[in-house]
Amino acid sequence: MRTAILDSLRTTVLLANRHACCICQRIDVQIHHIDGNNSNNDQTNLAVLCLPHHDKATAPPSLTARLRPSEISAYKQSWEAECAAESIRLARSRTAFFMVDYKNAERIRQLFVQLTPSEYFHAYALLKDQFRQEDGLRKEQGFDISLEPNTSWNYVTQELLEYVRKGNVHPPCFRECKTHPLDPLYPRGFFSSGEPAFAYYDVWCQIMTRAILTARGSYDIEDLMRVRDISRLSLAGKIISFSGSLLGKVAFPDQYAEKPVSSTTLMVKGRQQTWRAELQLKTHYIYSVTATGSLSDGRSNGLLVMRGIERVQERARTRTVEFSCTPLITGCGGGGPLGIPRESRTN
Ligand SMILES: [Zn+2]
Numbered sequence: 001m002r003t004a005i006l007d008s009l010r011t012t013v014l015l016a017n018r019h020a021c022c023i024c025q026r027i028d029v030q031i032h033h034i035d036g037n038n039s040n041n042d043q044t045n046l047a048v049l050c051l052p053h054h055d056k057a058t059a060p061p062s063l064t065a066r067l068r069p070s071e072i073s074a075y076k077q078s079w080e081a082e083c084a085a086e087s088i089r090l091a092r093s094r095t096a097f098f099m100v101d102y103k104n105a106e107r108i109r110q111l112f113v114q115l116t117p118s119e120y121f122h123a124y125a126l127l128k129d130q131f132r133q134e135d136g137l138r139k140e141q142g143f144d145i146s147l148e149p150n151t152s153w154n155y156v157t158q159e160l161l162e163y164v165r166k167g168n169v170h171p172p173c174f175r176e177c178k179t180h181p182l183d184p185l186y187p188r189g190f191f192s193s194g195e196p197a198f199a200y201y202d203v204w205c206q207i208m209t210r211a212i213l214t215a216r217g218s219y220d221i222e223d224l225m226r227v228r229d230i231s232r233l234s235l236a237g238k239i240i241s242f243s244g245s246l247l248g249k250v251a252f253p254d255q256y257a258e259k260p261v262s263s264t265t266l267m268v269k270g271r272q273q274t275w276r277a278e279l280q281l282k283t284h285y286i287y288s289v290t291a292t293g294s295l296s297d298g299r300s301n302g303l304l305v306m307r308g309i310e311r312v313q314e315r316a317r318t319r320t321v322e323f324s325c326t327p328l329i330t331g332c333g334g335g336g337p338l339g340i341p342r343e344s345r346t347n
Pocket residue numbers: 021022023024025026049050051052053
């Protein structure tokens with residue numbers, strides 16, 4: 001007897017396969033029970049297949065063209081691993097190790113403290129390699145002569161990475177600084193060495209974010225756009241990476257007293273769909289005046305935590321999906337010149 005697959009599980013399986021057949025990557029797909037038991041809805045038993053491959057999977061065992069369950073399982077595992085690596089690669093290229101314009105330090109800290117000791121260690125080992133590699137790329141591309149505070153792989157960033165290993169959400173080097181009136185953990189001013197603490201806190205937020213991504217992964221908003229029935233979408237609390245445009249005027253960092261929060265609209269457009277969210281950006285989490293300018297208008301990349309779909313509007317051939325979310329970090333530049341090599345797999 002068939003037991004229906006829960007919508008939330010269906011969405012998870014489809015997104016883990018980027019909506020594509022695990023054998024040929026065609027995108028008109030259905031979910032197949034690998035062992036032939038329609039009530040076994042264990043995630044390991046659910047494969048995403050296109051119609052021709054589904055036919056081959058359900059053909060009589062006597063046919064030589066029939067796909068065996070063990071073959072389908074192997075395809076599923078391999079394709080899901082590739083999708084996970086691609087998701088992390090995309091999210092990483094959107095949160096690369098240089099200045100981000102906006103960081104939601106409060107929310108990043110909340111997520112960071114939820115990691116386990118083994119996740120901290122795993123993230124530490126992986127990030128160390130990634131940051132070294134990105135430092136090389138940045139030097140190749142001339143980023144180290146930037147006027148912005150130095151975010152290269154130096155003694156401060158190396159020390160900060162040690163606090164990922166220890167799972168320490170507020171490294172001691174920030175404690176000597178004055179704190180922000182709206183946030184007792186947000187440092188202002190300079191270290192005794194003269195280095196700007198606020199700039200390194202920006203870097204620290206990126207390091208924490210990358211640790212969270214390493215442990216928990218992310219979905220891509222492009223994949224969400226392929227979901228047919230948005231009303232069934234259940235992804236509350238998942239990290240989503242995006243590339244889109246921001247529309248709206250964001251207050252300068254020194255206006256936080258009069259205007260603690262700026263509102264701007266995020267738009268991500270596909271061929272037939274537009275995804276739209278109102279981002280509430282805390283003014284004191286914006287890094288600089290130039291960051292304010294780029295957040296006020298322009299293309300942006302980043303990560304957000306999706307809370308849910310609020311409204312879906314169909315009009316002619318287009319559909320607008322409004323969703324609620326909490327921004328984690330965003331940066332301007334539409335991808336930026338710092339390309340993350342495809343072959344650098346993160347798992
Ligand atoms: Zn196929």
